[in-house]
Amino acid sequence: MVKINLPKEKKYIIYFMITLITTLAMFTTFNYIDGQSLLAYSVTTWDAIFSGDISSFYALKLENLRNAYQPDSLETPIAMFPAVIWSLPVWLTHTFNGNYDVSGLFCIYWFKLIYIIFTIITAYAGYSIIKFFNTKSNNNDSIIALFFILSSPEILISTMYAGQDEIFYIAFMMLALNSFVKKDNKWFLIWSICSVACCDLMLVPVLALLLISENKLYKIVYKLLLTLVPRLVWALLTIGAPYKSLLEGGDAYEISDIFNIFTIETTTGSASIASLLMVLLFFYAYNIKNKESDDIELKRKAIWFITALTVVMSFIMQNHFYRFCIYTPFFIVLLFISRNEKVNVFLYMISLYLRMFTGGYNSPMNINTEYTASGSWAEKICILVGSKKYDTYDGLNAKILEKLPILESMVPMMNGIVLACILLILYHTYTNKKCELDIPVSRKYSDFMIVSCMSLYLTVFYMLLFK
Known part of the structure; x- marks a missing residue:
């Protein structure tokens, strides 16, 4: 266990307050349709468990007593077993009294708490990994990284806005990586199983x-197959379950949709660029241990390969806006x-x-006024000031493009700059050589702007909502 010692510097107090206020504001403001559905699915899982027939899950979900917005998905x-465990109190309070509807505001708030917990777990794992590499007593990079993760707009949009479950497998993978660098093989495998589940x-x-x-090779295959055990067990328990075939028919489409967004033409047809890059990275990852004699550097390179692979997932594979955070x-x-x-x-x-801007350009559901939670303080302020935005799809x-239409033509350029920045960082971190380039911006300024990103974006949203 790595103890977190927060320095009593003014900047860390400021970072903490920005992160806390931003997280609480988003926590209490939004109720996205997918989050509501995921809560309903979690509670429905307990319905199936206590019915004595777990395979009834699909039939109960389609019956939709729990008021899922999308009863025919998941x-x-x-895939969301932490949320299922967490939702047991909701099941207990919304079953025996005849009230099956779990779409109420306080149920949503309870459900979102698990996302905050797993975001903290993710940040802690990142802190622990950095402390392992940076052992200098005066090194505060691990504290800065902690705030970068906790305040990440990509993570907050996924969790506090969209109510999605991406943070579960990200957190477990971060814990697996933490165990990997510390050579704790047992926990590396356990966390990997949880992440793949x-x-x-x-x-x-x-x-x-x-x-x-x-x-x-046999050890690699054996351990990889072990990570699939939870999903295989579920598949066996639900063989022949009513409506299962109806709800599990989209795998081929999903794989095609995820991997084939960018392709190149070959003589035998299209080839996925994402799969091409992954295979190349796998090949070099397997051979890197023969090139690196230093154990610490080998572990640093391992983190580089994990990062490069998650960058591929986040940037050149099909993702909804709430999955942009996978690499973060x-x-x-x-x-x-x-x-x-x-x-x-x-x-x-x-x-x-x-x-943050380009991620919402093609995704109008990203930070949309329509998903202001009914009965929340934000809706009450709207009513007080005479705004109807909480009931409007904006x-x-x-809205930013309405005011600044020139930005629309600049979106491809912005995406190019983003990719250039990401690739430059990957290059710098792989070679790990001292860069002669000097940036005329202080680290403190960059740190502050990164921690403040979501709060600034949210401020603009409230200006739109309360107008």
């Missing part, structure tokens, strides 16, 4: 770490275990602000 509750795409980073740490904590850790922090943090700041970025 193929397996294994929540999202089978996490097989990708787990495979990379196994390729780096294992020499024998790994990327932040990489920033602080490599040289050139000043340059890399500045580039990260630029990419973060531009990605995406924040669409």
